[in-house]
Amino acid sequence: MVFDPAVSPFRSALMGRIRGRNTGPELKLRQALWKAGLRYRLEGPTRLPGRPDLFFVRAKVAVFVDGCFWHGCPEHGTQPKTRPEFWAAKIARNRERDGQVDAALAAMGWHVVRVWEHELRQDLDGCVARIRALVKPTGLAERG
Template identity: 55%
Template sequence: MRGNRRRDTAPEMAVRRLVHTAGLRYRVDYAPLPEMRRRKADLVFTKAKVAVFIDGCFWHGCPEHRQNPKTNAEFWQRKIETNRTRDAAMDQALTESGWTTVRCWEHEEPSRIAAAVIGAVRKASANHSI
């Protein structure tokens, strides 16, 4: 488990490069809600109030790539369901606080993720400047 990174994963770095090249600046591994300091987003645009999560297929139960482990299967099933429940609660808390959430899978094309992030940030920035 030591080899599993919490931040700076290859998919995350690819998206960060593309978003940075587009001229957007962000915080990395940052808690968007102060009352939920232990729940951090991968990229956070504080002024636009956009939080980006690039979820790992195994850890968050990707419908396309999820494979149930054969060893300790009940534990992993509970663990992944807990992660999914926590993700949904975080999304709801962010929405209720006026944030936009962009949630994507690690297997998605980085350019598509970056385009979605850039669009969300620009739309949110336009809405907040009114």
């Protein structure tokens, strides 16, 4: 058995993964960006590494919404009591892959923004501001 989806608190994380790209936190961010006048796309122009959740193609900004559990958030990344080594290794691999994806995207000239799932709950405006700063940098907007 790889995992027991009935064991909380992982059930919601697992369900989030199953739902994939349309998780609650991601939809919340999309709604806030739209209200802020930032027009993202859900698909990139090419097969970019790591499947970013949102794209701003002209500004070359790729946005990821990282689940606190799967990506090992420092605030909510507590180790499960069942099979802690298994989960620690899995999350470490996820983090390593995140780093590789960020480097690959940067090498292709993309800006990478990663927002934690909990940041969307605690500071949605701050997340939007971080993205806006890259998509519409002050003083450069007129040149675009």
